[in-house]
Amino acid sequence: MPPLLLIIQGIQAAITLAPGAIKIVEAAKAMIESLFQAGVISAQEQNALFAHVDALQAAVLAGEVPPAWRVEPDPAP
């Protein structure tokens, strides 16, 4: 396993995150792991990346903006 992923795993083990954020981090880790594979990128891996990016493109072109990307009012004092 690439050293970078070991570092990420170590940091993840040290972080106490909300359940929602943990899922995000896990998805990000899986993405990074696939991207760091050297040699031949299999058809399955290519299709997974293309599908992921294509879905992002489609969502953006449909006008979707994730809630976390919107500017919300500041917390009440």
Added chain:
Amino acid sequence: MNPTTIRTTFRRAAWLIGLLALTALPLALTTGCGTTLAPGGAYARTNAAPDLALYRLDAAFATAHTAVDVAFQFEADNRALCWRISPQIKHSLDAIRPQATATVRAWAYARRAYLADPVPENLPALQQILAKLEQFSGAVTAALQTVPNP
């Protein structure tokens, strides 16, 4: 959770997001590095030449986008905690949010244009937009690291 623990947890989360942001740079800059595309995949269809450039751009974009998304999502999910540490965290990310949204929208249009006409002349637009998104991934990391010392 005491303030020191909160700040430590926050810094560690910022480190992780920073690592995600850093991975986008080598993916965009490396020229092949022994990477080849197996025939039949989405970037190496049997009736077209392999498009390693698009693969690398998509990979780098996915990483940069994830870094920005993780940062926005982390702040949103932990807003009260972040606000207690410093209101500047939210304000810094709020300054980036609309710009990042516009950049991703520009990328979507540029990628659609490239897929419709996959010629090298249509790559620079994607590369320039990716560079901007990578700047934002660094900026959100910096915003999350603005934790005052106790």
